[in-house]
Amino acid sequence: SGINAEYGKSLINSCCKLHYEHAQDMIDEPDRExxxxxxxxxxxxxxxxxxxxxxxxxxxxxxxxRKKRKESGAIxxxxxxxxxxxxxxxxxxxxxxxxxxxxxxxxxxxxxxxxNVSVAEKLVKHYPDNAIIRRHVGPKENVxxxxxxxxxxxxxxxxTTSSKMMQEALNKLQHAPNQPSPVGLVVASLLAKCMSLAxxxxxxxxxxxxxxxxxxxxxxxxxxxxxxxxxxxxxxxHRQLQAILEGKETGPMDFDEVSELAELSSQKKYASKLAxxxxxxxxxxxxxxxxxxxxxxxxxxxxxxxxxxxxxxxxGVQVRIWRDYIxxxxxxxxxxxxxxxxTWPAADGKxxxxxxxxxxxxxxxxxKAGKQLFKIxxxxxxxxxxxxxxxxxxxxxxxxxx
Numbered sequence: 002s003g004i005n006a007e008y009g010k011s012l013i014n015s016c017c018k019l020h021y022e023h024a025q026d027m028i029d030e031p032d033r034e035x036x037x038x039x040x041x042x043x044x045x046x047x048x049x050x051x052x053x054x055x056x057x058x059x060x061x062x063x064x065x066x067r068k069k070r071k072e073s074g075a076i077x078x079x080x081x082x083x084x085x086x087x088x089x090x091x092x093x094x095x096x097x098x099x100x101x102x103x104x105x106x107x108x109x110x111x112x113x114x115x116x117n118v119s120v121a122e123k124l125v126k127h128y129p130d131n132a133i134i135r136r137h138v139g140p141k142e143n144v145x146x147x148x149x150x151x152x153x154x155x156x157x158x159x160x161t162t163s164s165k166m167m168q169e170a171l172n173k174l175q176h177a178p179n180q181p182s183p184v185g186l187v188v189a190s191l192l193a194k195c196m197s198l199a200x201x202x203x204x205x206x207x208x209x210x211x212x213x214x215x216x217x218x219x220x221x222x223x224x225x226x227x228x229x230x231x232x233x234x235x236x237x238x239h240r241q242l243q244a245i246l247e248g249k250e251t252g253p254m255d256f257d258e259v260s261e262l263a264e265l266s267s268q269k270k271y272a273s274k275l276a277x278x279x280x281x282x283x284x285x286x287x288x289x290x291x292x293x294x295x296x297x298x299x300x301x302x303x304x305x306x307x308x309x310x311x312x313x314x315x316x317g318v319q320v321r322i323w324r325d326y327i328x329x330x331x332x333x334x335x336x337x338x339x340x341x342x343x344t345w346p347a348a349d350g351k352x353x354x355x356x357x358x359x360x361x362x363x364x365x366x367x368x369k370a371g372k373q374l375f376k377i378x379x380x381x382x383x384x385x386x387x388x389x390x391x392x393x394x395x396x397x398x399x400x401x402x403x
Contacts, residue, residue, distance in 0.1 A: 006119035008246060016047045019056075024105035027053040028060050060104060063111040070114075074165035074219035078193045079181055081317035085284050094288040099315050113227040114218065120238055121224035125213075127245045130205035131256040133237045133263060135223045137199035137215040139164075145195040151303075154338060155360045157188060164219055167192065183300045184361055187312050190319070191302070198271060201225075201234050201263035205256045234266045282375050285318065289370035289377065296382065296390045299366040301358050304341050307333075309358060311366050311379065315393060320366055322379035345383050356384045365392055 018041050026033065035049045043049065071077075086096040117135075124132035145161055152159055160166035171192075174185030181189060199217065207213060215223040226242075229235040237259065241252045254262070289295060302319065303310035309322045324333040332344040344355040358364060365387055367380035382390060 006123070008120075008123060008242065010243075010246070014045070016045045017041055017043045017052055019052070021103065021105045021109075024056050024108065025103050027056040028104050028108075031057050056108075059112070060108050063108040066111045066115065067107065070111075070219065071168065074163060074168075076164040076168045076171075076217055076219070078171065078189045078196070080189050080193055081186065081315060083281055083285065083316040083318065085288065094284045097285070097288055097316070099317075117224055117226050118220060118222065120226040120242060121222045123245060124224065124238065124241050125204050125210075125222060128204070128241060128252045130203070131252055131254060131259045132204040132241060133224055133234055133259055134202050134204050134213055135199055135215065135225050135234070136202050136213060137217050137223075138197050139216045140192075140195040141197055148191050148195050151191060152188065155187075157184070159188065159192070164216055183298075183314055183363055186314055186317070187300050187302055187361060190312055190317060198267075198274075200267040201270075203256055203259035203263055206260060232266075233269075234263065237262060279375075285316075286370050286375050286377060289368055292370075294380075295368040296365050296392055297368060298392060299364055301360055301362045301364060304335060304338055304358070304360065306335060306337050309341055309379075309381075311364060313366060313368070318377070320368060320377055320379035322366065322381060326378055326380045328380075328383075343381065348383075351383070351385055354383060354385045356381075365390065 020041075023040055026035075031053055033053070040049055040052075043052065082100040084098055084100045085094040086098070087093065088095040121132070121134060125134065140161070149159065149161060159170040171181070171185060171189060174188055175181050196217070199215065204213065210221070213222050214220070224238050225232055225235045226238040227235065229239050237254065240254075244252050252259075297316075298314045299311035299320070300314060301309060302312050307324050310319060311322060312319055324331070327333065327343060328345060330346045332342075334342040334344075339359065341358045342355065343358070345353065347353045365382055367382055369378045369380065370376070371378045
């Protein structure tokens, strides 16, 4: 890994407990002078200028590390992730937005990755048969094959022979670094569904170190070490490293124990992901239940005989628009998987109008909470009424072009 690492127990004598927002301010404005009370208390004779200088040194190093990772084949499939603000009185969702990872988050991520890799190398070197490792195999081939066909129907070619080639394809679908276009968001959403989940293992489960490989990070060896307060595998890694530092020839757990706990941890990790996903769906439904309707920018990802599937661009949520929800007396003609032609009758003083939709078409979707728990009903506004709606801004999406 090229890491010159030292291992040992230590204490951190911190001069300031910065939040991500504070570090981001220092990255955005390195020479800013902070008003008194804005930053947490600073100790040990340091100043805000000292902190800003050190944060930016680390930021520059993190950018170099990230660039090297990407060059070696690491893939980062950027998807919009929905977040909610909650009512303080009843805990119900009162607002929603999209989570954005900032440079300060990425700064920490790079150094955590380096720490995890260095510990993985140490553990496998000393305990080759029972070190706790984190493994990620390549995409699910059958799903990837079907996804490539979908992308080809959209007129998009993605080289999926390696993670590096996929990342290069995604990079071409960006307005700017880390700013995917609407098409890029659709492609990222489809490719993400092809990816296998990373899993925990005992290193002795594999005949060759080649099998330790982490596909997403493009790393030969990886483990989880940096978050022992919230992940049990990290505790195992800490205990194994402590045993090494104490000079013990065997680790605190044998092969069977590590393998059993690794498998259980993988199962719990998957269960927590499902719970998190369902929680997001539930909170979105609860939020929409209190709204008349939401109008959101979206892109068409699938056209069926009776429905159209769209990706809501700001939140990364996929919504199905059934023909029966579009409106009364609406004509719905389709060539499945290719196009849909929708015609609205004259109404409220407006003449008859129509809209032809193809894959990747930018549209406005109407989102409403269905009667059934979790169910989101999608609809389409009349094209001649879109100019009257307040449509949120998404880069690369123009409501007037819908």
